[in-house]
Amino acid sequence: ALTKAGFSDMDIIVGRAGWPxxxxxxATSAIAQSFMTGLVNHLARKSGTPLRPKFAPTETYLYSLLDEDQHSIATGSYDRHYGIFMFDGQAKYHVNLGQGPMALKNALDVDYLPSKWSWLAWKCVICLQQLLPAA
Structure with missing residues (x-):
């Protein structure tokens, strides 16, 4: 599609990839682990598409590192469960993100910020959405 549109040399950035x-x-930990393992392995092979097998994304962002217990569920309750870690920093499954066979480390002694910070972060997101042009 990019070639047809005249952008055959454009870098591809995957904005977010994950599984709840x-x-x-x-939406289970087993399927999420399988998805993430497949994604990481695919990116490590630097393989692209059938038409352009050597053209892989130059950047990929995982969605998300942590579950977000205050995330909107307007599209479904699964939206709060994309994290590799639960909201308290406990790993939900194993995935090799460069650490080899070692398991992900669970967070210890999590100190929670007062709820005002969650509200402030949400207000900042809303402000940014208002400032950015619509897609």
Whole structure:
């Protein structure tokens, strides 16, 4: 599609990739782990598409590192469960993000910020959305 549109040399950035672990029928830790393992392996091979097999994304952002217990569920309750870690920093499954066979480390002694910070972060997101041009 990019070649047809005249952008054959454009870098590809995957804005966010992930799989939820709860909130829907196929949202499980096992499927999320399988998805993430497949994604990481695919990116490590630097393989692209059937038309352009050597053209892989130059950047990929995982969605998300942590579950977000205050995230909107307007599209479904699964939206709160994309994290590799639960909201308290406990790993939900194993994925090799460069650490080899070692398991992900769980957060210890998590100190929670007062709820005002969650509200402030949400207000900042809303402000940014108002400032950015619509897609």
């Amino acid at each position: 672990t709860d909130g829907a029928v196929n």
